[in-house]
Amino acid sequence: MQLRTALTYTAPILSASLALGALAAPAAAFSMNSGExxxxxxxxxxxxxxxxxxxxxxxxxxxxxxxxxxxxxxxxxxxxxxxxxxxxxxxxxxxxxxxxxxxxxxxxxxxxxxxxxxxxxxxxxxxxxxxxxxxxxxxxxxxxxxxxxxxxxxxxxxxxxxxxxxxxxxxxxxxxxxxxxxxxxxxxxxxxxxxxxxxxxxxxxxxxxxxxxxxxxxxxASAGVPEPSVVFGLAAMAGGFASLRRRRDS
Structure with missing residues (x-):
């Protein structure tokens, strides 16, 4: 497999993995906002x-x-x-x-x-x-x-x-x-x-x-909503797997 092709497959998957890792990390203690x-x-x-x-x-x-x-x-x-x-x-x-x-x-x-x-x-x-x-x-x-x-x-x-x-x-x-x-x-x-x-x-x-x-x-109350980067990473992962499947089947 050529290097460029491998990067095409793995880059979105790596991005999604990093995003998911951030989502799964333990929640840090938060400071109260000004005025709270x-x-x-x-x-x-x-x-x-x-x-x-x-x-x-x-x-x-x-x-x-x-x-x-x-x-x-x-x-x-x-x-x-x-x-x-x-x-x-x-x-x-x-x-x-x-x-x-x-x-x-x-x-x-x-x-x-x-x-x-x-x-x-x-x-x-x-x-x-x-x-x-x-x-x-x-x-x-x-x-x-x-x-x-x-x-x-x-x-x-x-x-x-x-x-x-x-x-x-x-x-x-x-x-x-x-x-x-x-x-x-x-x-x-x-x-x-x-x-x-x-x-x-x-x-x-x-x-x-x-x-x-x-x-x-x-x-x-919004803590359970995924960050946009996580949503993007999941979409990238799905796209990467779909692309890999199409190339393998062609």
Whole structure:
């Protein structure tokens, strides 16, 4: 086979292989764009972005429900319920064990362990934890955006980003306050799994930030669409094989 002919066959195939290799390579961590935020000053992306939340557990006797809210000034509209407790705690859990709530198992108080939502570009959101008594009456709703929380005449911090709160959310806590929530006011879920901890102001506002603990990880909603170079490479591969077949059959 002449060199020119061989290059004719192999060049498009090599191009496609390189493109496919790039597509198959592990995804790199992404930085957030200018103007994007994920923290106590709001949740905002400049591109459609899918965020997947992984439930950890809850502590406390409130019946809790975590949702995503669109925010317009001080007006909030729930657009997605992520995790919702059906009772105060798992079967067999009570005040002596800290009212522990888990997900996905027999007797668990939360049915699902993961939930996802596509945050629309340039729309501001907040997470909101609604707490109810066992009779269904609402106690309060605390939000991830400080500006939406007004308790005692001030805008308070009820979420931490990058931590699961006191004891890292691993055990019930009735005495330990999480001392430095102001050091955990934002994070980048595009860079990997980001821990979140929430304080519902229960237990005399103990500020342990572990009444619900979970994690969040994000990816751009367009990440699954092949790059133009990949599409071109696949087309080139198909064309190369077709050309090879025609020459062989002639």
């Amino acid at each position: 935020k994920f923290g106590t000053d709001g949740l905002l992306f400049t591109e459609d972005t899918e965020v997947t939340f992984d439930f950890g557990n809850t502590f406390g006797a409130y019946v809790s429900s975590l949702g995503i809210y669109e925010v317009d000034g001080t007006t909030t509209t729930e657009v997605k319920t992520l995790f919702s407790e059906t009772d105060q705690a798992d079967d067999g859990q009570d005040a002596t064990t800290g009212w522990v709530g888990t997900s996905g198992g027999a007797g668990s108080v939360v049915a699902n362990s993961t939930a996802s939502y596509i945050f629309k570009a340039n729309v501001e959101y907040a997470l909101g934890l609604a707490s109810r008594r066992s009779d269904g009456s609402l106690v309060n709703t605390v939000f991830s955006s400080n500006s939406l929380n007004s308790f005692g005449g001030e805008n308070t911090q009820q979420f931490v980003f990058g931590s699961h709160g006191a004891f890292d959310g691993s055990q019930n806590n009735d005495t330990q306050t999480f001392d430095n929530p102001e050091d955990f006011i934002s994070g980048n879920p595009l860079a990997g799994s980001l821990a979140l901890g929430i304080d519902d102001r229960g237990n005399n506002n103990d500020r342990d930030f572990q009444d619900m603990v979970l994690s969040a990880q994000a990816k751009r």
